[in-house]
Amino acid sequence: MTDTATVHRLAPAVAARLLGVVLCTVAVLILLGTLAIAVLDLHTLFLLVPVTLTIALLVATWWAWRQKGWVARLTPEGYRIQWVRGVGAASGRWKDVEDAVTTTVAGSPVVVLRLRDGRTTTIPVEMLATDREAFVRDVQDHLQRGHGLRKW
Template sequence: MTTETETTTVYRLAPAVAARLLGAVLCLVAVVILLSTVLIAVVDLHTVFLLVPVGLTLLLLVATWWLWRQKGWVARLTAEGYRIQWVRGVGAASGRWKDVEDAVTTTVADSPVVVLRLRDGRTTTIPVEMLAVDREAFVRDVQAYLQRGHGLRKW
């Protein structure tokens, strides 16, 4: 899902990636509840003590939902520059468009990425599959921001 304002475009986490992350959280929760159940059976505690991990589970799920709602974006493009989060190995996580020398599309580990090469030699690698947007649409948006950021440069 993409959110646009007058000068900012926000690209959210792709649903498939969010589902994998939520699956990992749910597996963690299941292990905690299982261990709690075994502990209650071994120590012979009252089953009411099982409400503690269940309550913590609900709290964790609400916190996860809130975190993804508030900070679930991956790329934020503004008239001044860009910011990338939640991407391991991104390189330079933020930069100004006037500092970007050029942008290229390529593949890394069989996944399509957009690489922004900065004038100081650093790079920003954005895996397009993490974004809830069509790859070509993202490339067009980055190109438009880059052109507005410093003139007539083309890919």
């Protein structure tokens, strides 16, 4: 384990579901443009507006997933979680983490980081493109190092 940040990206299945939502939004946008052309008897050149917006939305989506497509970022000082509803404390320092446990919530495996002030961070492992055991080991390594413990 190194002293650098570890990034755990969004699982492909979850990214595909999010992309499906974006594509449905794009389809509705083009449909509305087409209906506006038909009903209001607009020039077909008007269809370039939703097409341009569609291209802009797809480029913005690609850029967002490229830059922010990670779920968990573990650094030597602490952690940060994003894209997770109901995560609890989305970030914290390792020194503030009392312990880490694995459990299931609603039938899905999660890692729960319990903080000293009573808050928790819940990380659903199925959202990660990382192997479950590898993620748990990575969290344990960061937690041990954050508390000043070294592996022998």
